[in-house]
Amino acid sequence: MSARILALVGSLRAGSHNRQLAEAAAKLAPEGAEVVLHEGLADVPFYNEDIDVEGSVPAAAARLREAASAADAFLLFAPEYNGTIPAVLKNAIDWLSRPYGAGAIAGKPVAVVGTAFGQHGGIWAQDDARKAVGVAGGKVIEDIKLAIPGSVTRFAESHPADDAEVAAQLTEVVSRLKGHAGEAVAA
Template sequence: MDNKPFRILALAGSLRQGSYNQGLLRAARELAPNWVEVSFFDLGTLPFFNEDLEATDDPTVVHQFKDAIAHADAVLIATPEYNGMVPGVLGNAIDWASRPTGQSVLRNKPVAVMGAVLGKSGSIHAQTALRGALKRIGAVIVPDPQVLVPHASRLFDEHVNLRDEKTREDIRRLIEAIAHWCQRIKPDRSDSALSGADWSR
């Protein structure tokens, strides 16, 4: 029996204090069953991608980032939408994770995407672009449910805790979907934790 926790690495495409997308990830950690471990990596610690840096071996923090991905069973990304695109800090992280070409640490890694914005798009444009980039480097995209969160300021309290029950349920279902996709991709993983999971939270 595999007693190891199911590990999800959570990445936020927004660095600001009070970020709604960081709030989504905190909600994911709160809603995850007790056999799921959600950890965070601060993308703001990564330097801008530069092949000169890469040529002399990745900086230490980039090694740490890639190791965090490698040791996770899956990755969960929460992205805002800037000018209809993925934020630069998130694009930069994907650039680092995509290297070396053809050997990305994200290759065959299940990745789920969600996002919150102040406007009405729900981050759909950023999510579409992000899924395209991830697919190109070989990640396995968890297709459903889509978690698109428009008008985010209405859904969080003053401490940036997600209070909207529908969105919380969507996130709970997304975590379940991540685990099931991992089960399909890694058939050698014990079914005991997944089949015995309590999704009643």
């Protein structure tokens, strides 16, 4: 069984180290796992129930929901902005949580990883993302974690895919998430 894992990156910057991590996860995905980076989070308007009306949902939000519906699992890449989750990632979670109780993320396995400049690698943001996605109905896999500190210096001259330690850790994360996705489909 192949698992389709939707990657959501909480940074919009083209050269973002978290985006590079997501690219590395896609490149290094083990056989039977496909990591697909969702493009277009910058175009999704802030969640507003007034515009979340069947038949007139904003196109970017509808595309996000379609991609999420087609996914077997989610891999969130959470940089840390001012000690917490970036708004773009929280907004994606909000859109995927609706309609209440039946959102596209409901019951699907979710892992949260990331990198940040600080010495803790963004764990506050990652913990906040796990909390938000759990409340939104996702099945947070608490024991899949990867927080890489010192991103600015560690990845200054190389892509995360070229860092042997990071590559091995990302491969393990995707492999374990694939296993959880397979369990969810079989259930």
